[in-house]
Amino acid sequence: MSDATAIPDLTARAEALDAADELAKLKDRFTLPEGVVYLDGNSLGALPAGVAETTADVVSRQWGELLIRSWDESDWWTAPERIGDKLAPLIGAAPGQVVVGDSTSVNLFKALVGAARLASPGRTQLLVDAATFPTDGYIAASAARMTGLEVVPVDPSGAAQAIGGDTAVVLLNHVDYKSGRLHDLPALTAAARAAGAVTVWDLCHSAGALPVGLDAHGVDLAVGCTYKYLNGGPGAPAYLYIADRHQAAFDSPLPGWNGHADPFAMTPEFAPADGARRGRVGTPDILSMLALEAALEVWEGVGIEAVRAKSLALTDFFLACVAQYVPRGRVESVTPAEHAHRGSQVSLRTENAREVMRELIARGVIGDFRAPDVLRFGFTPLYVGFADAERAARTLGHIFG
Template identity: 70%
Template sequence: MSEPTTQPQDAAVDPAPSAPASAVTADPAAVLTDRAAALDSADPLRAVRDRFALVPDEVYLDGNSLGPPTTQVMDRLSDVVGREWGRLGIRSWDGSGWWTAPERIGDRVGALVGAAPGQVVVGDSTSVNVFKALVAAVRMAPDGRDEILVDAATFPTDGYIAESAARMTGCTIRAVAAEEIGAAAGERTAVALVNHVDYRSGRLNDLPSVTAALHAAGALAVWDLCHSAGALPVALDGDGVDLAVGCTYKYLNGGPGSPAYLYVRRDLQPRFDSPLPGWNSHADPFGMAPAYAPADGALRGRVGTPEILSLLALDTALDAWDGVDVADVRAKSLALTDFFLESVTALVPPGRVETVTPLPHAERGSQVSLRCANSGEVMRTLTERGVIGDHRSPDVLRFGFTPLYTRFADALRAARVLADVLEGTP
């Protein structure tokens, strides 16, 4: 196995000037400690960390799976349960804004993924929204287009849903590497489902170029933003994306099982024919008509009664973004992952890990994946020692770097503990 390389390529951020070679040779850990302190001191996002309820003396690098709660969420949920539900009861659908929460909170999510208001609705799970988006895309496709392309490295559920959607719509399905999807699209392609960031490797796929290539072939693009929303800039409107989905419990910190979101580009909304028409997306939801008539706009993405407790927890979690520039988030993400990789190279015994995540910034999300032997046992030991990441079979350690609360000192501690664990692991 090769030693991880950490020299940034196509760097957007230079985290700090390198220390003299003699100093690194003498005591690399001390040099890295000084650099981490300097970087944390200069971090424009350092105060945002106080908005999160973090476990003391723990390095939480699993926000790419489940983000921690914000400090305000418990008070908000207590008020929702005790007052809005407990005292106002059904009156809260109007009086507390419950009924309009899916689109109101959808607009807040939309602001983080480059979507103007009126195009994002929050509700259901990512899997359900993938199904809606794919079937609706096939229904919008011209006659004769009966192929669905799917990212070959996609999260398994996306693949399962795509296969089911293909069976139900009479389409064939073809798995293609994400970087080859644009070239693979042809005259029979109706839609392609692509992950913006690969969940296992952390590879960032080229959303603008793939979308443009799909459009040139006459196909629609559905993007899964689960591992990019809240971690890096996304420009759904600017890049002409047709439909997009994503979860809210990772980098958006909405809580376990918090509802997902669905983006439908404004000009496509009149043609969006949901395969799950529910009373919440009816033009007259309380008319209880036997025939379905879809509402206008992004409301067509709704199905049933909104998940109010989870929705309002997410609403409060999004307050952590007040005053935060996504460009600063991306700059810190790249600097953090560069610094972690540099620390791993300096401290981990040579040959014990191999970097899976791409090194060029243009190809990297906000996680670092390392391949190593006995990765499951290694991650269990890391967790016992207060460094929380996760393991993906068969041999990948994943470390997610959420810039809103992760410090450079955390990245260094994680590399140090990893080095110690690997020193004592066969």
């Protein structure tokens, strides 16, 4: 690709912004292929540099040599809580409230049925983000059938008005997967609490990209994946947050032996463990889990506020470059312009979006496509720079040019 059509003002601004960026050096903590602009960390995060070595050790030494002794000697057994505590600061949770394991879908099931069981008796409704990622809607419908609730779809922007005396549980996404819209977690949680409803937040598209503040805002339960902005790897285990104040009463619909107070007592009756550990189900997926633990090391010394500031600067700059490089009328941003409503991605609506994204990828700019007409560009501040944003917009301009 030639630089002939680069706009000097934009390339100079990118250079200056990259030079002033205190997070720029964090890119060295990742293994990224040369020549690729990677804007799909909102789907699958890049590979942190230390993961390959740790994974090799887990396989060859911990499994291969220590064999079953590793459940104790390599601390495999306690990994779900240990890694939960490592991840907790990134979502504003004090230790002891996050347990890692299973998929987001499975944790959502535990959280929703658990929330319905925590809710005040007599309440009938489960409010669900109408634009939610499909798995949340499917699981919510099943959880509602099991617990006798009625699913009521709500637009999260107006959810505060919809929450009332009949609301048992509210399930919302912090950031919408398609548009990149950031919903007002503090205000919506406060509205739910004021109405006596139990909140469940899906943090898949916010954890690792912006401050979440679960404890500070009084969230009840939350779930999220670790393979996006937390870079845990394909199919990395998800997590479940159970606020301290609910742990004693949290009644998991999947009371597996790992969540038992004394798993090796092998008793016929289930007695839940104290703390978030009661959210565990079966034997943890150790290989993925320890890869995630190694991936979390990239956060050493990194503040989520600085990540948020860079994310907004990157998405602002990308939108400015798109406005200059892409002929007017060819794309329309469906991501809110206001910072208060923007996550860490930019979604552009365009005709032939699938083909446009295929062409972008062929030219070394990797984003993704969501049917029917959305190009998604995820900005992971730990490894994406301003020159990347400029090149992505310029490449898009070439395709339309």
